[in-house]
Amino acid sequence: MSRLLSVQESEAVKNVPKMVLASNVKVPETFDSKATYPFHYEVIGHDELPHVVKFSGGRSSGMMLFMLLENGFLKPKRGDVIVFNDTSAEHPETYNFTAKCKRIAEERYGIPFFWIQFQTYEDARGGKWVRLPTYRLVKPVPWSKDEPDGYHWKGEAFEELLSWSGYVPNQFQRTCTQNLKLEVTRQFLRDWFACKDSTGRLGHYGNGSRMDDDAMYAYHQKHRGKVPKEIFLDKKSYVRSRPVYRQQQSFSNFTQITQSIDNPHLAGKQFGGNAAFGDDGVEYATFVGLRYDEMRRVIKVQRRNSGGPEANGYEGEHVYMPLAKIGVTKEDVDEFWNNQSWGLNLPSEAGLSNCVYCFLKGARALRKVHKQMETTKEKKTSILDSPCDINWWKRMELRYGRDLEAEKRALQKKERAGAVIGFFGIDSGFSYDLLEKNGRGKVNISKFTKTVLPCDCTD
Numbered sequence: 001m002s003r004l005l006s007v008q009e010s011e012a013v014k015n016v017p018k019m020v021l022a023s024n025v026k027v028p029e030t031f032d033s034k035a036t037y038p039f040h041y042e043v044i045g046h047d048e049l050p051h052v053v054k055f056s057g058g059r060s061s062g063m064m065l066f067m068l069l070e071n072g073f074l075k076p077k078r079g080d081v082i083v084f085n086d087t088s089a090e091h092p093e094t095y096n097f098t099a100k101c102k103r104i105a106e107e108r109y110g111i112p113f114f115w116i117q118f119q120t121y122e123d124a125r126g127g128k129w130v131r132l133p134t135y136r137l138v139k140p141v142p143w144s145k146d147e148p149d150g151y152h153w154k155g156e157a158f159e160e161l162l163s164w165s166g167y168v169p170n171q172f173q174r175t176c177t178q179n180l181k182l183e184v185t186r187q188f189l190r191d192w193f194a195c196k197d198s199t200g201r202l203g204h205y206g207n208g209s210r211m212d213d214d215a216m217y218a219y220h221q222k223h224r225g226k227v228p229k230e231i232f233l234d235k236k237s238y239v240r241s242r243p244v245y246r247q248q249q250s251f252s253n254f255t256q257i258t259q260s261i262d263n264p265h266l267a268g269k270q271f272g273g274n275a276a277f278g279d280d281g282v283e284y285a286t287f288v289g290l291r292y293d294e295m296r297r298v299i300k301v302q303r304r305n306s307g308g309p310e311a312n313g314y315e316g317e318h319v320y321m322p323l324a325k326i327g328v329t330k331e332d333v334d335e336f337w338n339n340q341s342w343g344l345n346l347p348s349e350a351g352l353s354n355c356v357y358c359f360l361k362g363a364r365a366l367r368k369v370h371k372q373m374e375t376t377k378e379k380k381t382s383i384l385d386s387p388c389d390i391n392w393w394k395r396m397e398l399r400y401g402r403d404l405e406a407e408k409r410a411l412q413k414k415e416r417a418g419a420v421i422g423f424f425g426i427d428s429g430f431s432y433d434l435l436e437k438n439g440r441g442k443v444n445i446s447k448f449t450k451t452v453l454p455c456d457c458t459d
């Protein structure tokens with residue numbers, strides 16, 4: 001990679017005061033792996049591995065990020081990198097907060113911060129044209145014709161996934177977390193840890209989609225798909241309207257930090273031009289902002305760390321959760337941000353982080369989200385029919401939900417005739433419609449609070 005050893009702080013960043021660490025979350029000034037600290041590496045040598053900070057756009061991961069930065073835990077030469085997976089369904093204030101964190105992390109602390117989004121591209125596989133998943137780097141500005149490298153925020157990447165897969169995620173099949181977040185991060189790291197200057201171009205050179213209706217449908221049927229052709233092709237039309245290729249992108253166009261990576265732990269670990277994971281592959285330390293009061297999620301991630309079936313797909317990754325480790329709770333995170341002169345401009349209790357109407361937030365939280373967003377919608381009409389608007393989620397469910405009756409699938413006793421598998425599954429009894437009905441006091445929403453899980457998306 002080309003070199004730019006120091007980045008000057010812009011006026012905007014110079015005016016941001018140094019972060020104040022709350023008294024109850026003191027971490028050492030300089031790290032010594034032999035000393036005993038509240039937070040320490042679990043295995044000797046992990047401090048030498050490249051570090052990946054998974055930034056979710058929320059307060060907890062923001063606090064973790066600045067604790068790591070302020071304490072000098074991150075080093076660009078080691079290959080350390082901060083990654084934000086943008087689902088294109090985040091709140092506008094999350095985008096503002098993330099853009100500011102990126103700027104400060106790069107200009108003040110010299111650590112590269114990449115913002116990435118899911119996309120697909122068309123290529124030939126096994127003699128036919130197919131769509132394959134990948135990611136693109138985006139700049140911290142909204143997409144427009146003049147800013148084609150900007151981030152999509154009207155649900156484009158999310159809908160591309162639904163159209164590509166042909167169904168909507170639900171609590172049992174979290175295809176959104178898997179594809180929009182986990183997979184794109186791994187793909188990005190394959191490029192980043194290969195120490196390349198740029199990502200490669202992917203896809204054919206045609207002007208439009210080369211996929212053929214009949215061939216696509218025959219493939220669907222061959223794999224026991226039973227969606228009627230008309231519905232199937234309608235679902236696929238959005239993904240086929242998206243770009244057929246992923247252009248080559250230079251990392252230096254998406255970060256201000258271009259210091260060379262010089263880490264012997266990455267040497268000789270490439271295969272076919274990309275970093276390899278698994279046996280003798282790249283190992284890295286990941287930092288996730290799960291807190292002490294989120295123990296169910298912490299334990300789930302810890303299981304991944306200890307090998308076994310949960311570790312499949314995460315080979316080479318060693319997850320650290322410093323907030324959980326040093327006992328940081330939601331109150332501590334709020335105290336941390338209350339001590340700064342800036343932060344995420346969203347009410348702490350409103351549950352607006354991650355995808356705005358995420359189906360995993362739980363009925364009670366979704367009701368709060370809806371109340372907030374209905375007020376915001378009145379003032380900010382640009383968010384109409386974006387993921388900040390409940391109508392977008394209803395439209396996605398209607399178009400991409402699985403209609404079991406149309407598929408002529410045998411329905412279980414408890415499933416209603418004409419049942420559609422939507423964001424809340426088939427028989428939870430909960431739907432986005434209820435949020436609106438409940439607003440008029442017609443439905444008691446509390447009976448649904450146990451039917452959905454809290455969003456796990458920082459995994």
Ligand code: SF4
Pocket residue numbers: 087169174176177180354355357358359360455456457
């Ligand atoms: S926040 Fe919710 S909807 Fe968004 S990717 Fe995560 S699980 Fe899916």
